[in-house]
Amino acid sequence: MRKNLVIAIDGYSSCGKSTLAKALAKKLGFIYIDSGAMYRAVTLYFIRNKVDVNDPEAVIDALQHIELNFHSRDYQSHITLNGEEVSEEIRQMPVSEYVSEVSANKQVRREMVKQQQRMGKSKNIVMDGRDIGTTVFKDAQVKFFMTADPKIRAERRFREMQSKGDTTTSLEDVFENLAHRDYADTTRKESPLTRAEDAIILDNTNLTESEQLAFASEMVHQHLP
Numbered sequence: 001m002r003k004n005l006v007i008a009i010d011g012y013s014s015c016g017k018s019t020l021a022k023a024l025a026k027k028l029g030f031i032y033i034d035s036g037a038m039y040r041a042v043t044l045y046f047i048r049n050k051v052d053v054n055d056p057e058a059v060i061d062a063l064q065h066i067e068l069n070f071h072s073r074d075y076q077s078h079i080t081l082n083g084e085e086v087s088e089e090i091r092q093m094p095v096s097e098y099v100s101e102v103s104a105n106k107q108v109r110r111e112m113v114k115q116q117q118r119m120g121k122s123k124n125i126v127m128d129g130r131d132i133g134t135t136v137f138k139d140a141q142v143k144f145f146m147t148a149d150p151k152i153r154a155e156r157r158f159r160e161m162q163s164k165g166d167t168t169t170s171l172e173d174v175f176e177n178l179a180h181r182d183y184a185d186t187t188r189k190e191s192p193l194t195r196a197e198d199a200i201i202l203d204n205t206n207l208t209e210s211e212q213l214a215f216a217s218e219m220v221h222q223h224l225p
Helices: 017-028 035-048 055-062 091-104 106-118 133-134 150-161 173-188 209-225
Strands: 006-011 031-036 068-073 076-081 126-127 142-147 200-203
Touching: 006 017, 006 133, 006 173, 017 031, 017 126, 017 142, 017 209, 031 035, 031 106, 035 055, 035 068, 035 076, 035 106, 035 126, 055 106, 055 133, 091 106, 091 173, 106 126, 106 133, 126 133, 133 142, 142 209, 150 173, 200 209
Parallel strands: 006 126, 006 142, 031 126, 142 200
Antiparallel strands: 068 076
16 A cells, blocks of 8 residues: 555646646645656657657667656746756647657656656655556546546647747647647557546536636545545
């Protein structure tokens, strides 16, 4: 039986998983780990170094040269790729368009799962992603599965990108990208996106951030001793 506490948050792209996970971790005093950022950082490395995701030897070699770390600043979680802060760059469209393909790679997923499990061995954590409750931490004490209307998700992501200075990507581009990622995430052979049987469904189509935090907090208190 796991002694430290793990809260797993899975769900579709742009459902607000990271927003909820950060807020919940802060409220509980847990460590927040953004697994999606890890896959995005690997994708960025592959793009920069022209790594062919369909070449197993190239992928294995590349993974040996990737070091990922998280650190907190201004109450936010930031990720470094080989010592370089890449939290903003990994959210740009070139990475978004390629991340599902990289994430579906067997070698990449296995390496990231190892790193994630290592991070969650001894500390109380909140981790969000696609396969946290089904693969990474099947024994997590509390699991959430987040969903929302696709149009609402696209609008949220579009506003986020605009707020960060992206004026070239259209709402239609974002909607198509999310549809592509949903298909890729749910149909891949290696750890596809699916709801764990014991996961609590959280549809936040019509919820504010404070409302979804209140709901999640209540569920956590009901399920944890």
